[in-house]
Amino acid sequence: MSVSTGKTPHKRGQRKNTLDIPQRFLDRLTPTVLETPRSTQQKVEEAPNETLTLNKLFNRYYTARQAAGAAERTLEDYRKHMNWFRCFLASEYSGLDNFVPNRDVIRSWISHMLTVQKLKPSTINIRLRTVKAMFNWAITEGIIKESPFDNVELLRVPEEDFQVISKIQERKLFNCCELTTFTGLRDALLMSFLLDTGLRIGECMRIFAEEVDLQNRSASVRAESAKTRKARLVYFGSRTQELLVIYLAWHEQNGQAPNLFLNEYGQPLDKNWATRCISFIGKRAKIAGVRISPHTFRHTFATRYIKATGDPFSLRRLLGHSSMEMVNRYVNQDASDVREQYEKFMSRGNE
Template structure:
């Protein structure tokens, strides 16, 4: 009789791994552990709220459909059914569904990596394929209408004009603008320090003479406040991200701008378009916009590069025909 080896190997280890590392974990407790870890990593408050919102949306779906709320019992088919529900009952757009899937994937990847679950239903789960929609931007006429809308004889008008000018000059994100402190404005250096970034990599962005002059005027009007934030309310409190988010829609409506979404992100797209059309290189655009990869920058180049249009004039097959 052959004596078996006492040390477990291969598939035998897989058998006990599931038993030793997994526990019965309710969805809510899993979320508490996940969010606690996110806070420990000092993720942005906006990011944490995003995880809470989207993961709890999935949790509420499971409860409504009377599926188990034990995180270990969530299966891949539950994800499939959740997607079908979002598409057929809620009629959500593909980009919205993918936003939710990214949050759920992050949750389950965390739980699997920390061995709270032995099976990961989101492992290699593909996002929905979405046709790249045309990126909307402001025309030069619409920009003039937008920037002429604030009442420059009021503090809020000067503040909002400064905010919009800063967005157009630098292409920074809304959340980045909300995090700017007075000390981040480097007028003598002609730059702006961006601390509240999406990828946690702080960066400096250049500002033009026109923006420097407007920032100088605004800082004199702003004066000294208890908050260090650059953009403040008339009560001298920090203007929140939600408050800044309302600025461009407000003036877009006042200016009667139609056919384009009036938002900070549209100004960001407009910055990218104008920068590329004016000859900015892809690495310059990537650095200023703070993209961690070249994917979005390539989209901008493909859409807005005037060089593509000029080259097309030379190689178009129609050049060889006289209709």
Template sequence: MKEETAIAKNKFLEYLQIEKNYSSYTIEFYQKDVEHFISFMIEQCIETLDQVEYFDARLYVTSLFEQKYARTSASRKISSLRSFFKFLLREKVVHDNPFALVIQPKKGRKLPSFLYEEEMNQLFASCDTSTPLGLRNLALMELLYATGIRVSECANIQINDLDLELSTLLVKGKGRKERYVPFGAFAAESIESYLGHARGKLIGSSEHPYVFVNARGGPLTARGIRYILNDIMNKASMSGKIHPHMFRHSFATHMLNNGADMRTVQELLGHSHLSSTQVYTHVTKDHLRKTYMNSHPRA
């Protein structure tokens, strides 16, 4: 990789972190996508970013399908590179955005996976609340399920963001957007128990404002949360893998199944567009059909 290309890549990553306020998890994907394209440039003997043309962009997309990348992965890479060259155009590193007119492959509509209420209860019951880590794990899961927040948002919660009297949480979401989300009695009880009996023991002499901490007392990262949830899944003897977004998906699905309107769920999830929330209607149709078949006298 030429020095100029490496500098351009690093400036783009700084822009995503500082100006766009993207999470480290999102930035990691952008970095991999840009580096993958730079490897393609080296293979094609393209020496500078300004030499990349529309034909090269099309050739790159073709190579993605030859390498059997899934449509979603190819679409993400194209989107990442379109943003990368848009930034380079702004910074006058290039004179054109070769990915501006590249058509992204249509994504197959993947329905969000979620846990049933019985499965959620099974996960909660698997926590050993006689230990500080068990109290933390229960509070973590209860809050994720009660609010539908993203794992990155959960990792960034600070003590002052919690209002236990009003049972509300100030969530700092994508692009510095803030929203208040309520939570119920189960989450409130588990959080109070964790803060009162476990966090102090875990944090020890460390000093930081983050609510959730790891076994060494430091702030719990998004990656740490994923590890904890997979570990809980294994201990609960449940089949399949769990991922943090399943709590978010379960929150949205259960809210809609129990009569919440779409706009409310959109606001609670922090979705900018209603179309992002509407995917859950496909999941809840199955519930509606079962309710109809069980309830209608002529079904």
């Protein structure tokens, strides 16, 4: 006779694959423990990505370059060139808040700069390279898959002769400076300093008075002031030295900033002021046929140096170039130099 236990009997050896779990325990298990609800999963899959605009892309690029220690001059170029691109997009495409431009937009921009703004190919290429660098960075960061500059070539730039200031024109420029006044003395010093050192105007404006060595006739260009971020020494002649003796005496008494070149109030001057100042002196001197600018002074220094020494390697260090590419352009002599060398060759051959 069997005794009832209240349990459901099952045959020996029969597999039992069920659990007798009270319902109150099942109710405590949340859906996230059991499985991802279909509605939640669908929301994740259908969540739209944040719209990438040119403004957002540029801000990320600018921050990255800033964090990488880019020079302030480089960052300024980023802002300036991107602003020109924005102006074009605002006028032709009603702004840029809702899209990243494609190659058709880039080609339209090039056409606009050529036909409407009538810019030189070299100027256009500078702007294009700056914007192109941003898109190349975005590709390496995985932000975009292709650049709008793909299959868009830079413009061909005809190799033009450098404009050089002659000795006669140089005298005319200095004759316009009244050395008995502070501004006249300072302007003469600025031109003499540029002609002797070959400095870029931005580097020149960032030179500190304490970095000038009168005895050794040299000046230090700090790494943070140089375009290539490499420190170097430049040198100047006796005329610049004499002007500096008088100017530095005034600077010591009246200077309110460490910069070498100051205004009459003792405040530092920038490269835009220097460019306008030198251009104005060129107009007063009635110089024709040559654009009187700080960069023309740099070309003049380089051309005179290579003619006098024939040494492009030391010239590269003085100019602060990272490669020989630009320096080699000064080595290519103009027609008059070639004719002069040819006549020397012929006279030796006839002898």
